[in-house]
Amino acid sequence: MPFATRGFSGRRGQADTRVPPGQTMVEKWPVLSAGPTPQVETRDWELTVQDETGTDHRWSWDELHALGVEDITVDIHCVTHWSKLGMAWRGVSLDKILANVRSEHRYVMAHSYGGYTTNLPLEDLLDGKAWIATEAEGEPLDPEHGGPARLLVPHLYFWKSAKWVRGLTMMPDNDPGFWEQYGYHLYGDPWKEQRYR
Amino acid sequence: MPNHLDGNALAGVLSDVFTMDVTAARGRCGSCGRTAPVAEAMVYPDAPGLVARCASCDHVLVVVVTAGERLVLSLAGLDAIDLRV
Amino acid sequence: MRSTWHSATIVETRAETPHSVRMTLAVPTWPGSEPGSHLDVRLTAPDGYQASRSYSVASSSPWGHVVLAIDELPDGEVSPFLVNEARPGDTLEVHGPLGSYFVWRPGQNDRPVQLIAGGSGVVPLYAMAVAHDLAEDTTPFQLLYSVRTPADAFFAAELTELAGPSFQVTHVYTRQAPTGWPGTVGRLTRDTLAASTIPPSERPRVYVCGSTGFAETVATWLLDLGHSTTDILTERFGGL
Numbered sequence: 001m002p003f004a005t006r007g008f009s010g011r012r013g014q015a016d017t018r019v020p021p022g023q024t025m026v027e028k029w030p031v032l033s034a035g036p037t038p039q040v041e042t043r044d045w046e047l048t049v050q051d052e053t054g055t056d057h058r059w060s061w062d063e064l065h066a067l068g069v070e071d072i073t074v075d076i077h078c079v080t081h082w083s084k085l086g087m088a089w090r091g092v093s094l095d096k097i098l099a100n101v102r103s104e105h106r107y108v109m110a111h112s113y114g115g116y117t118t119n120l121p122l123e124d125l126l127d128g129k130a131w132i133a134t135e136a137e138g139e140p141l142d143p144e145h146g147g148p149a150r151l152l153v154p155h156l157y158f159w160k161s162a163k164w165v166r167g168l169t170m171m172p173d174n175d176p177g178f179w180e181q182y183g184y185h186l187y188g189d190p191w192k193e194q195r196y197r
Numbered sequence: 198m199p200n201h202l203d204g205n206a207l208a209g210v211l212s213d214v215f216t217m218d219v220t221a222a223r224g225r226c227g228s229c230g231r232t233a234p235v236a237e238a239m240v241y242p243d244a245p246g247l248v249a250r251c252a253s254c255d256h257v258l259v260v261v262v263t264a265g266e267r268l269v270l271s272l273a274g275l276d277a278i279d280l281r282v
Numbered sequence: 283m284r285s286t287w288h289s290a291t292i293v294e295t296r297a298e299t300p301h302s303v304r305m306t307l308a309v310p311t312w313p314g315s316e317p318g319s320h321l322d323v324r325l326t327a328p329d330g331y332q333a334s335r336s337y338s339v340a341s342s343s344p345w346g347h348v349v350l351a352i353d354e355l356p357d358g359e360v361s362p363f364l365v366n367e368a369r370p371g372d373t374l375e376v377h378g379p380l381g382s383y384f385v386w387r388p389g390q391n392d393r394p395v396q397l398i399a400g401g402s403g404v405v406p407l408y409a410m411a412v413a414h415d416l417a418e419d420t421t422p423f424q425l426l427y428s429v430r431t432p433a434d435a436f437f438a439a440e441l442t443e444l445a446g447p448s449f450q451v452t453h454v455y456t457r458q459a460p461t462g463w464p465g466t467v468g469r470l471t472r473d474t475l476a477a478s479t480i481p482p483s484e485r486p487r488v489y490v491c492g493s494t495g496f497a498e499t500v501a502t503w504l505l506d507l508g509h510s511t512t513d514i515l516t517e518r519f520g521g522l
Binding site: 030032033079080181195197 | 239246250255260265269271
Binding site for chain 3: 003004007008009010011012
């Protein structure tokens with residue numbers, strides 16, 4: 001690339017060994033959205049998990065919290081090249097949510113209010129790796145950041161942490177979600193820089 | 198603060214693909230049937246790609262992703278595009 | 283992918299307002315542009331990182347100079363560089379002209395034209411007013427221009443100069459008006475819009491350009507006032 005504009009470096013943070021390749025650190029939490037922000041009241045919010053028998057397992061806001069809320073501190077890596085380190089979250093582990101869901105299927109499609117979808121392997125949601133998050137940085141999750149509740153899967157690029165999550169559907173094959181249909185990686189490991197397929 | 202622009206913002210990337218200006222064309226929404234210039238769609242630029250939605254029903258009309266060396270373009274949400282030739 | 287980007291060299295920069303720059307680019311391969319169209323500016327860092335944003339063309343001529351007027355978005359990535367850092371001799375790339383929806387062509391038809399701008403949204407409308415003047419087009423043109431203060435007005439001297447029998451300019455000052463200003467100071471209202479624009483009975487083509495909030499508010503009021511949706515053309519800006 002011979003061409004460069006003198007003095008231009010871009011609005012990028014510092015690169016650092018604590019962030020994966022191609023990422024720079026940010027202090028301010030960027031808002032990314034591919035559509036209007038759904039406004040969902042917690043009294044109307046519901047999480048539905050559907051298995052292959054078509055059985056729906058449902059949790060209201062209060063039922064979700066009754067499973068037990070935990071504190072989580074993790075680094076977040078967005079495919080648009082920013083990372084935010086040491087973010088404090090609160091949420092409910094998916095181990096608790098999926099404890100009584102029996103499924104032979106190995107993959108999950110996460111569904112959101114507003115229609116967004118993203119696919120994940122079931123095993124990436126288990127063993128303390130994923131949560132339904134309802135608070136970030138000491139505050140209830142703002143709607144623009146996915147509130148009242150979003151999926152939190154911090155070991156994968158952040159598009160997998162579906163904002164406004166409303167449901168998980170077990171599926172036999174690794175069908176692509178919204179961004180995955182348009183060229184983004186089916187798995188999305190930031191340390192392997194799995195951005196695109 | 199509103200976080201969308203409009204279909205005028207698609208002109209650059211679509212001009213890499215099409216010989217004619219698609220933003221001035223009338224497109225029919227595959228969901229609600231609204232027919233309007235593509236320039237009047239709502240475009241969400243702060244995302245892993247550009248997403249254009251119907252101004253009436255929010256149905257996704259166009260998605261553009263620059264995936265490394267590839268450009269991925271979906272027009273699946275549009276039933277038809279009416280271009281002046 | 284085939285390259286559609288033109289190399290451009292900055293030949294002049296000057297403060298347009300306290301937070302914006304008027305920038306003249308030499309673009310030897312530029313094909314010219316229609317009034318109201320825009321271009322993408324692309325900046326490349328030494329390590330290959332690129333960022334691009336769209337800007338309306340204020341004026342241009344084929345194989346010659348392209349004039350832009352760029353407002354600084356405080357959290358922006360491209361505009362703070364262009365407003366505060368870029369200087370004559372610097373090189374960048376442009377892609378365009380782009381967009382044939384938000385354009386006005388002389389002799390297109392004889393319906394009157396109402397232009398409505400918020401802040402730097404006046405840039406493409408200024409291009410239309412210049413084209414209207416150069417073509418000696420007698421189609422009635424009006425501009426309603428909302429700015430915070432007189433110092434924030436883009437192309438203030440040029441617009442005053444262009445004003446005449448077939449081009450009227452009305453200002454709305456949202457924070458501070460010039461000394462002796464007879465009107466009120468404050469945000470544009472539906473009543474002011476109704477009183478200072480061409481009425482729907484005359485079937486004007488209405489071009490609205492401003493921030494997303496401005497453009498959507500104005501477009502909604504225009505529909506309320508009885509303008510037809512197909513007569514209202516909007517262009518929003520605000521991407522960082």
